[in-house]
Amino acid sequence: MRHTLAATALALCTTITPCSASENTDIALKLTVMASFVDSSCVRMAPDYNMIREAFRLLGVSTDELKTRPRLAQGSLLTNAMKRNVKASCDEAWRMFGTDGSVIPGMVTKR
Secondary structure (H helix, E strand, O other), X not given: OHHHHHHHHHHHHHHOOOOOHHHHHHHHHHHHHHHHHHHHHOOOEEEOHHHHHHHHHHHOOOHHHHOOHHHHHHHHHHHHXXXXXXXXXXXXXXXXXXXXXXXOOOOEEEO
């Protein structure tokens, strides 16, 4: 559910309603965590890092903004939550970001 909200926020922040820098950084962090998790834990799935870089560009966020202690801690908590049920998290990532994803199609691909 949280991931769906983040993806919806990304769509809104980049197309309809301007979001604050903090909100954009939250979205970028969640996309980064999702990409890292998919890359390391989801068999036969891979993130499209070019699309993620484009999302960062649209959000106006640099990777340096994610390297603060609070953001690293937040990323660790999100990763641990996803690891609690790897299969469900991978399935959710595919539904939202896979080829026919409901949020950002093509951000996750098959290997």
